[in-house]
Amino acid sequence: MSIEIRREACIGCGQCADVCPGSLILIGPEGHAVIPRPERCWGCASCVKECPALAIEFFLGEDMGGKGGRMTVRRDNSLLRWDIVKPDGSLKTITIDSRDPNGY
Amino acid sequence: MKLKEEPILTDFLIVGGGTAGCYAALAFCERCDKSVLIAEKANIKRSGCLAAGVNALNAYIMPGGTPQGYVDYARGDAEGIVRGDLLLTMSERLNRVTRKIEGLGLTILKNPDGSYAARGKRNLKINGENIKPILAEAISKEPRITVLNRVCVFEYIVRDNRIYGVYAVSIDKPILYVISAKAVLCATGGAAGLYKPNNPGFSRHKMWYPPFNTGAGYAMGIRAGAEMTTLEMRFIALRCKDTIAPTGTLAQGVGAKQVNSLGEVYEQKYGLTTSGRLHGTVSENLEGRGPCCLRTAGISPRQDEDLQKAYLNMAPSQTLRWIESGNTPSMQNVEIEGTEPYITGGHTASGYWVNTNRETTVRGLFAAGDAAGGCPQKYVTGAFAEGEIAAQGALKYMDDGTPLAASGGGVKTLLESRLDGTGSADETDRLEEEMQLVMDEHAGGISRHYRYSGESLKTADEKIRILADRADLLKAGNMRELVYIFELMERLILCRALIAHLAARHETRWRGFTENTDYPDTNDVFLKYINSRFVDGEFQILFRDLVAEGEAYEH
Numbered sequence A: 001m002s003i004e005i006r007r008e009a010c011i012g013c014g015q016c017a018d019v020c021p022g023s024l025i026l027i028g029p030e031g032h033a034v035i036p037r038p039e040r041c042w043g044c045a046s047c048v049k050e051c052p053a054l055a056i057e058f059f060l061g062e063d064m065g066g067k068g069g070r071m072t073v074r075r076d077n078s079l080l081r082w083d084i085v086k087p088d089g090s091l092k093t094i095t096i097d098s099r100d101p102n103g104y
Numbered sequence B: 001m002k003l004k005e006e007p008i009l010t011d012f013l014i015v016g017g018g019t020a021g022c023y024a025a026l027a028f029c030e031r032c033d034k035s036v037l038i039a040e041k042a043n044i045k046r047s048g049c050l051a052a053g054v055n056a057l058n059a060y061i062m063p064g065g066t067p068q069g070y071v072d073y074a075r076g077d078a079e080g081i082v083r084g085d086l087l088l089t090m091s092e093r094l095n096r097v098t099r100k101i102e103g104l105g106l107t108i109l110k111n112p113d114g115s116y117a118a119r120g121k122r123n124l125k126i127n128g129e130n131i132k133p134i135l136a137e138a139i140s141k142e143p144r145i146t147v148l149n150r151v152c153v154f155e156y157i158v159r160d161n162r163i164y165g166v167y168a169v170s171i172d173k174p175i176l177y178v179i180s181a182k183a184v185l186c187a188t189g190g191a192a193g194l195y196k197p198n199n200p201g202f203s204r205h206k207m208w209y210p211p212f213n214t215g216a217g218y219a220m221g222i223r224a225g226a227e228m229t230t231l232e233m234r235f236i237a238l239r240c241k242d243t244i245a246p247t248g249t250l251a252q253g254v255g256a257k258q259v260n261s262l263g264e265v266y267e268q269k270y271g272l273t274t275s276g277r278l279h280g281t282v283s284e285n286l287e288g289r290g291p292c293c294l295r296t297a298g299i300s301p302r303q304d305e306d307l308q309k310a311y312l313n314m315a316p317s318q319t320l321r322w323i324e325s326g327n328t329p330s331m332q333n334v335e336i337e338g339t340e341p342y343i344t345g346g347h348t349a350s351g352y353w354v355n356t357n358r359e360t361t362v363r364g365l366f367a368a369g370d371a372a373g374g375c376p377q378k379y380v381t382g383a384f385a386e387g388e389i390a391a392q393g394a395l396k397y398m399d400d401g402t403p404l405a406a407s408g409g410g411v412k413t414l415l416e417s418r419l420d421g422t423g424s425a426d427e428t429d430r431l432e433e434e435m436q437l438v439m440d441e442h443a444g445g446i447s448r449h450y451r452y453s454g455e456s457l458k459t460a461d462e463k464i465r466i467l468a469d470r471a472d473l474l475k476a477g478n479m480r481e482l483v484y485i486f487e488l489m490e491r492l493i494l495c496r497a498l499i500a501h502l503a504a505r506h507e508t509r510w511r512g513f514t515e516n517t518d519y520p521d522t523n524d525v526f527l528k529y530i531n532s533r534f535v536d537g538e539f540q541i542l543f544r545d546l547v548a549e550g551e552a553y554e555h
């Protein structure tokens, strides 16, 4: 379970580094976000939700049965759109409004 | 490396800006015009247990219920080892703090008549994805609260059993903070990472409890001579296999039952307490009827979709798991397993021994939330309630004549010698792994089905002491590595305390959480709190009589 930061997409805003509850993300010397020790990631997705450039992808480690799916989040006011790219390349989007309580 | 020393002065210092800490800061400001400082290791926007979001408010008194009813429930679940005074004073505030967090912006599901919709007997359905940003936003609007993010507190300044402040370091810059305060609240949460986790490899931090809550508050208290209670009541969660995501939403949300590989519902056989459900699952596996699952196959497409959303709001890895594997919960039952043991006073009764005002045995030091003991089943709303009680207690305690904490002199030299630039985080990680293996094998971890004996605990203690000596010699190349060393040392002293507590309870009271193979039955001679104090490098155990509700307990 961890995240991967796509360097080419990162605009270096630093918001991911600010929110990580484990302070695991740094802004490297060239102004891009890096996670030097991805194995320390808790998988809370805070950084994924914060990233305005969709540069952070969330995945499940192979050791815990991860199959290569990737998840990013687009934030649009109270809406969170979770884009999940499945291992076969197809996309599934789940949209959640934070004003809607969970059904369960 | 040279450290710059920065003195800071405040009235009320809150160590840890999580659930209890943030709420305590707001509650304090409502009641006086003094200053508050939150020292937080990460950033209060997403730090601690609430980082990913939560799925429900687990502690609420429904119409027709009473605070006493909640006390009775928690006492039953903990087989009697609770503090009645703490549970009752918390329960009396649960509904008020719920209205307050709703007022701050949390979405709570309502019935058509405007009342809150219940999930089971005590839970409210919410959208808890943004609960921590909501708290952080409220704090940012209060000018008297100063937040120091990315600052790790590592030692209390205590003289004659009274607290004057703390020492802390920046996690980025070479700065030593000497923070003086008239009262201090410890709200650092509980401890994860003591035992070998479910996923020991690359995904080692994919655990249920935040791996960043390292038991700092317990460790600082232990070193300062504070009394601790009931550490032996470990919390072992029943969680979704691999992702270690919570199961309550499946069990209570769609009514999924625990079934074994034969398809039999086994939960009634072992009792429906929190520890009983775990014990049942371990037993079914041991007797060859595993794997165990929550029976979700056959739920409606609507329920399936709602579950995927609910998990994105609190444990997104579980939804990713369902979607990438193509096996959503309506198609396949969800396999469950027990986690490694954690110490957390929000679920069990472990933590600081406090009086009814949540003051610890160190004068002026208060504790709330997962850090405070005696009051299990407090969860989010109970952490709020305790934060409020502690803030009120601290305000009453404060004396404007409190002298400043001393300067950081000796501590600064010690840290600078550790920061000689030669160390590496790899060595710290290696020792941490060794510690987790020792605890797993000798102090009742997953691989031992949570079982231990007097003999095995003795071995564990010997090995942990050796690791602690080795940790003492670790060096750091930068501030981040220094913090990792602090965290390891916190866990090591907490392991020693936990071992002493496990060894003192000559019975098995909470099947699953404690499995003492020398004493496999309950013995009511042990209807007592097991408390400890660290004196001259050793843990002294105290047996204390149960405290009932209605009493105000003073130290």
Ligand SMILES: Cc1cc2nc3c(=O)[nH]c(=O)nc-3n(C[C@H](O)[C@H](O)[C@H](O)COP(=O)(O)OP(=O)(O)OC[C@H]3O[C@@H](n4cnc5c(N)ncnc54)[C@H](O)[C@@H]3O)c2cc1C
Pocket: B015, B016, B017, B018, B019, B020, B021, B039, B040, B041, B042, B047, B048, B049, B050, B053, B054, B055, B056, B057, B058, B059, B151, B152, B153, B154, B187, B188, B189, B190, B208, B209, B210, B212, B213, B214, B216, B217, B246, B346, B347, B368, B369, B370, B371, B378, B379, B380, B381, B383
């Ligand atoms: C994954 C998960 C899901 C949960 N789901 C629910 C739920 O759905 N409903 C419910 O009611 N309850 C739930 N709970 C329980 C509830 O969230 C906790 O009991 C409660 O949040 C604990 O609050 P706390 O303030 O004690 O700890 P936290 O909120 O974790 O706060 C501790 C804070 O201290 C900081 N800190 C730690 N060490 C230091 C240090 N040395 N210096 C400075 N700061 C430090 C941490 O960074 C953190 O911000 C859940 C818990 C977890 C872990």
Ligand code: SF4
Pocket: A002, A003, A019, A020, A021, A022, A023, A024, A025, A035, A040, A041, A042, A043, A044, A045, A046, A047, A048
């Ligand atoms: S998922 Fe959470 S723990 Fe992992 S890097 Fe992002 S913010 Fe940090």
Ligand code: SF4
Pocket: A005, A009, A010, A011, A012, A013, A014, A015, A016, A017, A032, A033, A050, A051, A052, A053, A054, A055, A056
């Ligand atoms: S939030 Fe996204 S864009 Fe900003 S620094 Fe992090 S990865 Fe880069």
